[in-house]
Amino acid sequence: MSAARPAVRNLFSRHLASAASTPATAAVRPAVIAAAAGAAQSPSCRHHQFHSSAQLEARRRPRFKSVRAEEMGLVSEKKVQEYSDKTFPRYTQEEMEALAEQYSPAQLAALEAGEAAIDPRDLTIQGRLRVDPYRMPYIDDFAEIQPIIDRRPRKQPPPDPNARFMNLDEFTEDLIKWADKFQTGPVTGTLKKLTDFVPKEYRKKPEGQWPGAIRDRAHEDFALYIQEEASKPPTDPDVAAVSGPTDADVLEYILERSSMTDGNRTSNSALAPALPAKVPGVTGLYKNAIDPADEGLDDTGIYQELKKRTGMTVREIMGIRCAELVQRFVSNQTRLGKIRSTSSLWVAGNGHGWLGIGIAKSVEPMAANQRAKMLAIRNMRPIRRYEERTIYGNVEAKVGGSVVRLFSRPPGFGLRVSHRIFEMCRAAGIKDLSAKFIRSRNPLNTVKATYDALTSQPDPEEIAIGRGKKLVDVRKVYYGGAVH
Amino acid sequence: MGVNSVTNACAHLQNASRARLGLTSLPNNKYNLRLALALHRAGFVNSVTRAGPHPPPPEALLTFEPEPVTNTNVATRRLWLGLKYWNNEPVMKKVTPVSKPSRLVTATLDELSRVSRGFPAGHLKGLNLGECMFLSTDRGVLEVREALERKVGGLVLCRVS
Incomplete structure (x- = not known):
């Protein structure tokens, strides 16, 4: 039912649209008309209709035809004159007398001059006082720009989008053009020639074709001019130097002259135009240079500092085993409220006796993790390992209230140790170990204490040297050293 | 005479080492002398010299001819021990007495063999890396490995590391 409804409405409305000009009786019995509509449709409605709304037959026409003012005779010279005389009448004799009482004769003369200056016909045709509801609350013909009310006019064209910085040749040319402005005094080649003393039409013709009178006159004038020039005192070189660009001109050149190929176009804005997307000579200098030795592993450049510090390649750095051991949510209480941030402790190790821990804090957990990881890799130090599997002897370390015994x-x-020490041992490459926290089990302090313990293992060699003893590892003596 | 003087000597030696002293003195008695000689054998001290209330000059420590102990000077005799340091660390970092006059700790040969291999035995914990234990046996004051060589047990005096 609902699927059929648009089709019915379509049919019905189509007929209504086509029968819009028919008398209203057609709408009384739509079902009957709809049945007959197929035959009554005009040819223009036969095509497919893609809208569900009623289609209009043709362009809507105004109900009344407009009549031009010209046809009504309103713009004829006679009517204009009539309107001018009626609207802007001249002062009558009585009015002039009344004015004479008010103003001095000089003022009256000025009034008359003002009246005479304005033609009433111009007022009729051009000047027009608005009477519409949207007129300004003040009388103005908008002929002047009032800075307080009006927007600043944009006299200059918009900046040249294709302008680029000048190259050396263009710059030289521009500089010469600028310097030419200050060229004063006689310079070779600026003296007038004989041709400058004849009328324009003869200048391009050879001298022989000039009429005799003109030629004689030109020769006289030229001789006079040459004498005049010769009698002038020689120009002082200092004066010539002074007539060059002043300091202000040079400063203006440096500060304000455009260094782009836009012909020193002035701008509507007091601001200098923005730099283009690609500045020659600067492009590529401030981009993170991607080292081809990184094999595309570090395009964002996060490992570059670490690479410089550690001397490892990016592939080696990425191969380091890292793990987050402790994450704490800390907050700084300020007068504006709590600033919550995340503090992370990461551990990093190469699995072959190097271990480091890094702690970082940031409002962004990701940033803290990244920083802590980098610090952990940076802080890696060698851990002494006995037979590359366990530690030398039993060690103990204390941080705060946490005492760790390894x-x-x-x-x-x-590795029969807690999960955090397990991660550390795995990163450092220790395979046999047991540990005990005899006091506090604070996560952060136990990790720190474990790191201290691992890095403060006794060195048998040093002990032997201190005591002046020869040292032998008996595990390597019994059974021919085959103890594993 | 009990182990009192040894217990005191242990505390004094640890204090002197931590204070980075080059030379320190113990009261002159047989027990201290034997312990000092055992420490010297184990390499914990440089020199053991019997002298008066003032030590002999350092350059003469090894060649010093002590005057014979007599009834008149025995009360003023002292044992002067030269302490050792390596890599800015004392060689004798920790000296812990085990036996004290109120509780004497003895160890049998079996116990010693276990302890020397790092395992606990009775009241004794196993020795750690670089740790030495000194015993008073009927063969004199010996380090635990010396006692094992001689197959003697005895009174555990102190642990040094």
């Missing part, structure tokens, strides 16, 4: 263990013992 115990070396035999091969195959595994």
Whole structure:
């Protein structure tokens, strides 16, 4: 039912549109008319209709035809004169007498001159006082720009979008053009010639074709001019130097002259035009140079500083095992409220005896993680490993209230430690270890204490040297050293 | 005479090492002398010299001829021990007495063998890396490895590391 409805309405409305000019009786029984509509449709409605709304038959026409003022005789000279005389009448004799009482004769003369200056016909045709409801609250013909009310006119054309910085040749040309403005005094080639003393039409013709009177006159004038020039005192070189550009001109050249190929076009704005997208000589200087040695692994440049500090390649840096061990949500209480940020502790290790921890804080957790990770990699230090699997002896370290004891263990013992120390051991490449927190188990302090313990393992060599003893590792002596 | 003087000597030696002293003195008695000689054998001290209330000059420490102990000077004799340092660290960092006059700790040979291999035995914890334990046996004051060589147990005096 609902699917059929548009079709019915379409049919019906189509007929209504085509029968718009028919008497209103047609709308009384739409069903009957709709049935007959197929035959009554005009040819213009046969084509497909893509709208559901009623189609108009043709362009809507105004109900009344407009009549031009010319046809009504309103712009004829007679009517204009009539209107001018009626609207802008001249002062009558009585009015002049009344004015004479008010004004002095000089003022009256000025009034008359003003009246005579304005033609009433011009007032009729051009000047027009608006009477429409949207007129200004003041009388103005908008002939002047009033800075307080009006917008500043944009006299200059918009800046040249294709302008670019001048190259050396263009710059030289521009500089010469600017310097030419200050060229004063006699310069070779600026003296007048004989041809300058004849009328224009003869200037391009050879001298032989000039009429005799003109030629004689030109020769006389030229001789006079030459004498005049010769009798002038020689120009002082200092005076010539002074007549060059002043300091203000040079300053203006430096500060205000356009350095682009827009012909020193002045701008509507007091601001200098913005720099173009590509500034020659600067393009590419301030971009992160992507090192081809990075193999495209570090296009964002986050590893570049680390690369310089550690001397590792980006591939090596990315191969370092990193893990986030502690994340804390901390806040700084200011007078404007709490500023919450995230503090992260990351651990990094190469799996072969190097381990580092990094702590960073930021409002953005991602930034804190990134920074802590970089710091951890940067802080990597060698960890002493016995047989590359466990630590030397038992070590203990304390940070705050957290005391960590680490115990070396035999091969195959595994890592029987807490999950944070497990990550650290995995990063450092320690495989057999047990640990105990005998006091506080604060996450941050236990990690720090573990790192301290791992880095402060005793060195058997140093102990032996200190005591003056020869040191032998018996694990490498018994069974021919085959103890693993 | 009990282990009192040894217990005191342990505390004094640790304090002197931490204070970075080059030379320190212990009261002159047989127990201290034997412990000092054992420490010297283990390499914890440079020199052991018996002298008066003032130490011999440092250059003469090794060649010093002590005057014989007599009844008249025995009360003023002291043992002068030269302390060792390496890499800006004292060689003898930690000296912990084990036996004290109120509780004497003895160890059998089996216990010693376990302790020397790093395992606990009875009241004794296993030795850590670079740790030494000194015993008073009927063969004199010995380090635990010396005692194991001689197969003797005895009174545990102190642990040094």
